[in-house]
Amino acid sequence: MSAAFHLGLLNVFGDAIDFIFNQQEARTGQTTVGGPDQVFHLTGQHLKVTFLALGLAVLIALPTGVALGHFRRGEAVAISLGNAGRAVPELALIAFVAAFIGVGLLNVTFALAVLGIPPILTNSYVGVSQVDRNAVEAARGMGMRGLQVVARVELPLAVPTIMAGVRTAAINIIATAALASLAGLSTLGDLILGRNVYGDAGVVAGAIMIALLAITLELGLAGLQWVLTPRGLKVARAGAQARSRQEPRPWMRPRTAPGPRP
Amino acid sequence: MTPMATALAPLVGQVEIHSRTGENAPCQAQQGKVFCLDWAIDNFDRYTTPLLNQLLLVLIAVAIGFVVAFAFAVLSHRQRWLIPTFTAATGVLYTIPSLAFIFLLLPITGLGWETAIIVLSVYTLQIIYRNIVAGLNNVPPESKDAGRGMGMTDRQLLWRVELPLALPEIIAGLRIATVSTVAISTLMVFANVNTLGQPLYQQIDFKTNIVIAGGLSILMAIVLDVMLLLAQRLLAPWRKPSMEAMT
Amino acid sequence: MVTGHWRLRAAFVFVAALVIALGVAACGGGDDDTDTGTSGGGSANLIKSNPANNGIQLTVGSKNFTEALILGDIYAQALQAAGYDVKTNLNLGSEVIAYKALQDGEISGYPEYTSTLLTSIFGKEADQVPADAQGAYQQAQQELEPKGETAFQPTPFADANALGMLKTKADELGVTKISELQGKSQDLNLYGSPECRQRVDCLVGLQDTYGLQFKSFNPVDIGLRYTVLDKGQADASILFTSDAQLAANPDKYVLLEDDKGIFPSGNVIWITDQSTVQKAGPDYQATIEKVQQGLTLPVMQELNARVDIDKQDPADVATQYLKETGYIQ
Numbered sequence: 161m162s163a164a165f166h167l168g169l170l171n172v173f174g175d176a177i178d179f180i181f182n183q184q185e186a187r188t189g190q191t192t193v194g195g196p197d198q199v200f201h202l203t204g205q206h207l208k209v210t211f212l213a214l215g216l217a218v219l220i221a222l223p224t225g226v227a228l229g230h231f232r233r234g235e236a237v238a239i240s241l242g243n244a245g246r247a248v249p250e251l252a253l254i255a256f257v258a259a260f261i262g263v264g265l266l267n268v269t270f271a272l273a274v275l276g277i278p279p280i281l282t283n284s285y286v287g288v289s290q291v292d293r294n295a296v297e298a299a300r301g302m303g304m305r306g307l308q309v310v311a312r313v314e315l316p317l318a319v320p321t322i323m324a325g326v327r328t329a330a331i332n333i334i335a336t337a338a339l340a341s342l343a344g345l346s347t348l349g350d351l352i353l354g355r356n357v358y359g360d361a362g363v364v365a366g367a368i369m370i371a372l373l374a375i376t377l378e379l380g381l382a383g384l385q386w387v388l389t390p391r392g393l394k395v396a397r398a399g400a401q402a403r404s405r406q407e408p409r410p411w412m413r414p415r416t417a418p419g420p421r422p
Numbered sequence: 423m424t425p426m427a428t429a430l431a432p433l434v435g436q437v438e439i440h441s442r443t444g445e446n447a448p449c450q451a452q453q454g455k456v457f458c459l460d461w462a463i464d465n466f467d468r469y470t471t472p473l474l475n476q477l478l479l480v481l482i483a484v485a486i487g488f489v490v491a492f493a494f495a496v497l498s499h500r501q502r503w504l505i506p507t508f509t510a511a512t513g514v515l516y517t518i519p520s521l522a523f524i525f526l527l528l529p530i531t532g533l534g535w536e537t538a539i540i541v542l543s544v545y546t547l548q549i550i551y552r553n554i555v556a557g558l559n560n561v562p563p564e565s566k567d568a569g570r571g572m573g574m575t576d577r578q579l580l581w582r583v584e585l586p587l588a589l590p591e592i593i594a595g596l597r598i599a600t601v602s603t604v605a606i607s608t609l610m611v612f613a614n615v616n617t618l619g620q621p622l623y624q625q626i627d628f629k630t631n632i633v634i635a636g637g638l639s640i641l642m643a644i645v646l647d648v649m650l651l652l653a654q655r656l657l658a659p660w661r662k663p664s665m666e667a668m669t
Numbered sequence: 670m671v672t673g674h675w676r677l678r679a680a681f682v683f684v685a686a687l688v689i690a691l692g693v694a695a696c697g698g699g700d701d702d703t704d705t706g707t708s709g710g711g712s713a714n715l716i717k718s719n720p721a722n723n724g725i726q727l728t729v730g731s732k733n734f735t736e737a738l739i740l741g742d743i744y745a746q747a748l749q750a751a752g753y754d755v756k757t758n759l760n761l762g763s764e765v766i767a768y769k770a771l772q773d774g775e776i777s778g779y780p781e782y783t784s785t786l787l788t789s790i791f792g793k794e795a796d797q798v799p800a801d802a803q804g805a806y807q808q809a810q811q812e813l814e815p816k817g818e819t820a821f822q823p824t825p826f827a828d829a830n831a832l833g834m835l836k837t838k839a840d841e842l843g844v845t846k847i848s849e850l851q852g853k854s855q856d857l858n859l860y861g862s863p864e865c866r867q868r869v870d871c872l873v874g875l876q877d878t879y880g881l882q883f884k885s886f887n888p889v890d891i892g893l894r895y896t897v898l899d900k901g902q903a904d905a906s907i908l909f910t911s912d913a914q915l916a917a918n919p920d921k922y923v924l925l926e927d928d929k930g931i932f933p934s935g936n937v938i939w940i941t942d943q944s945t946v947q948k949a950g951p952d953y954q955a956t957i958e959k960v961q962q963g964l965t966l967p968v969m970q971e972l973n974a975r976v977d978i979d980k981q982d983p984a985d986v987a988t989q990y991l992k993e994t995g996y997i998q
Binding site (some may be wrong): 170172173243246247248250251252253255256258259260302312331334335338339342349352353360364366367368370371374375378406 | 456500513514516517519520521522523524525526528529532551597599600601604606608610611612617623626627628629632635636639640642644647653663
Binding site (some may be wrong): 174186187190191193210258259262263264342343344345346349350354355356357358359 | 762763765766772789792794860861864866867868869873887888889890893897900901960
């Protein structure tokens with residue numbers, strides 16, 4: 161790959177960064193595009209609908225999944241819902257809502273929440289139902305009743321799995337929010353789908369912003385997971401990792417003569 | 423339907439102009455109809471090319487993703503310090519939304535099949551890699567001991583004991599990756615590839631169209647998923663994958 | 670001895686065979702095919718296949734909305750009937766992408782509106798665009814020729830953006846012109862394409878030239894421009910003057926008069942480069958200019974209706990047009 165190619169690359173990404181920070185003349189010269197005001201406004205819109213939808217999805221899916229997992233019911237439904245949710249194409253979902261129901265913030269939030277529910281539901285179910293039965297028995301033995309068992313034992317132990325589901329949902333939602341500009345909502349998708357108006361610089365700028373947003377959200381949720389994970393689990397996980405690293409190195413394995421064939 | 427005479431340049435024939443006033447309008451012309459079977463049957467051939475393109479794209483992307491993730495997994499099986507690095511790298515790539523990724527690649531590979539294949543393969547890396555590693559980790563130590571006891575080298579151990587035993591997890595990962603890839607491949611219309619997203623995007627207000635295009639995509643995902651499930655039952659009937667691998 | 674080994678091999682072979690089989694099937698059902706019209710004697714309109722054109726390859730491009738697709742298909746099938754070897758690339762997005770494809774040599778030519786060419790590509794103001802078809806065409810030629818490109822004669826019909834409402838809403842507000850929305854627009858929700866927000870022949874013009882502030886501007890895919898009116902979500906929507914729905918429902922929708930002229934009207938001209946014209950011979954220009962003579966506004970609206978309302982395939986509708994007018998058999 162030639163130096164000219166690399167230079168050209170830097171050019172476009174440089175233009176994109178410039179687009180974010182400097183308001184500039186539109187291609188046709190009669191209006192302005194870009195600049196922090198516009199980009200951050202669109203980013204704010206994007207985040208707004210993401211958080212609304214994620215919140216709604218968590219509100220619906222988390223209690224349902226935890227309840228199902230606690231009572232050990234509906235495994236088939238919970239797991240297949242997760243699989244089914246993965247199969248839904250996002251563009252079709254947005255089009256479906258736009259054509260059948262309507263456009264606008266409420267409808268788009270609903271569509272995005274639908275996208276986020278399956279991973280949260282499945283992972284809540286799996287997380288809670290997979291909790292070590294001994295811990296649950298011990299809690300019952302100490303006199304804890306249903307809700308207490310859930311709140312004090314099952315939920316904390318299920319945090320890593322549940323949070324993995326929430327993170328998946330968040331990524332899906334933030335990705336699909338880019339399509340919201342087809343359905344009545346201005347988000348960073350405006351930049352990406354508006355190559356005509358915003359130019360290559362604008363399109364790449366939009367892509368960079370969405371990628372940054374997604375990574376930041378992921379890191380934020382990972383941090384939240386770390387905070388919520390009970391200390392005991394963290395210790396147990398570290399131990400498991402250390403043990404797996406203790407697999408003997410090849411040159412350290414004792415040489416033995418092959419034994420009698422079974 | 424009454425043809426209206428239009429004033430055209432001499433010698434040019436007349437285009438029949440139909441009046442469309444609602445009552446006798448066919449199913450697809452009415453806004454409210456959810457699914458028009460007749461139209462679907464007549465026009466089904468509009469969806470075959472996008473369908474085949476999508477299938478091809480998915481198979482190529484999952485194949486490439488599998489090969490790369492497999493290589494990573496085999497590498498990090500020996501050098502365990504690589505695991506966090508690969509996990510983080512594939513994780514970051516997974517986090518970047520595919521639509522954004524398409525346009526991040528715009529200056530590098532432009533738009534087209536190349537870009538689409540890159541985006542889709544990269545997206546599968548994390549789940550396949552994670553599952554292969556999990557599968558290898560879940561191999562019972564007794565099996566490995568037995569293998570070593572029979573005098574197997576590390577390489578023989580990997581290929582004859584550990585990988586076959588990790589098969590359920592590997593295939594579970596492939597299933598998840600395939601289903602996700604089918605769903606995302608509809609977005610490749612934005613990379614100028616004619617998948618099922620194209621007819622969808624073209625007639626975004628036509629309910630029957632949305633039902634057919636979306637339905638075909640979901641159907642493809644289900645069929646591929648079931649095929650892989652059958653493959654797993656065939657190849658490794660003695661084990662079910664761990665829950666970790668299924669979510 | 671672990672027996673999983675041969676099963677693994679069998680699995681790989683099976684998958685490989687599947688991939689190969691599907692690859693072959695997919696290559697068989699690959700790219701767009703153009704419908705061929707046949708040549709022959711008969712009516713004076715009939716496009717005759719000229720053997721001199723065989724082997725000359727032309728790639729017909731178009732943008733990716735209904736009207737553009739129909740035009741692209743009409744031109745492609747007509748050129749095919751004239752004996753050219755035609756490929757199509759009918760999904761070029763917006764005018765910037767299409768024009769760039771032309772400059773990069775990816776397409777031989779594509780149909781463009783004079784207004785769009787002059788304002789969007791060449792940066793002219795809306796009031797600098799001549800209102801008459803020939804004037805706009807001449808100006809376009811002046812801009813194109815220094816770049817090694819050229820345009821053919823314009824179509825009979827013209828298309829422009831328009832601000833539309835449900836007739837009931839317009840009557841309720843008592844408006845027939847856009848300027849009459851002064852003082853009323855702050856209660857109205859406007860819907861348009863995402864890029865409308867930044868276009869002078871769209872929201873920017875409404876804000877700057879008419880001084881209108883709307884209650885909200887909401888981006889939607891242009892395919893939904895009538896749906897949002899019908900559902901009552903939009904008080905006003907950006908429409909196009911050659912839309913099928915306007916002709917089909919003359920009492921339902923009304924276009925407000927653009928009295929300050931921010932929506933320039935454009936006839937369609939075929940844009941191509943001069944080297945292609947040299948290479949392709951006289952039939953290239955002759956065929957294109959001949960086949961578009963039937964495209965008056967009512968006819969274009971009818972063709973749009975067959976795609977947008979009757980949900981037919983644009984390529985089929987193009988064939989119907991060519992047959993009904995007698996250009997092909």
